Amino acid sequence: GENVEQHPSTLSVQEGDSAVIKCTYSDSASNYFPWYKQELGKRPQLIIDIRSNVGEKKDQRIAVTLNKTAKHFSLHITETQPEDSAVYFCAASRGGSYIPTFGRGTSLIVHP
């Protein structure tokens, strides 16, 4: 089965800095890579995703990159704000009806 590793487990940055979270996956057939944000006491929510036919995707201050050869993908948050503080989960799946496998999560703390 799929195995997703996520690093770091905790990331502390100053407001305005950039934050990068990295994930690796093991199943070369995986082609869908979503990122979820879970604020304290809230449900996880999708913030961005990427499919294997592209190498990068941006949405305002958030971007995700994918390197299929190396089997890793990363989340980049620029100009971080205190409201970005949350736990971020990466995931990988084969898409369709395949259920994603989640990474262990990264707790991002943005200090004002």
Add this chain to the structure above:
Amino acid sequence: SAVISQKPSRDICQRGTSLTIQCQVDSQVTMMFWYRQQPGQSLTLIATANQGSEATYESGFVIDKFPISRPNLTFSTLTVSNMSPEDSSIYLCSVAGNTGELFFGEGSRLTVL
């Protein structure tokens, strides 16, 4: 998108008792998923609930401990049986959207004393 309602949102339970969590979706879905999130941990899939058939359980989870019902395409229940303090967790119901993303309920936070 899908709107998912879960209840109870939280409960405190005594060791040895059982609790049933309900999940209601605002649209018909083929598969519903039940996850467990232990404190500070990731999302672990317990089982996939399909309407009209028995749930499919992941390694480490068994039907006797986590019986699941799926009476129709918008509703499912998860029961946590014979609870112990190790079952203290957040239990999340989830469904998949058309493009593969998952939508989650607010979660049910269980504390077992």
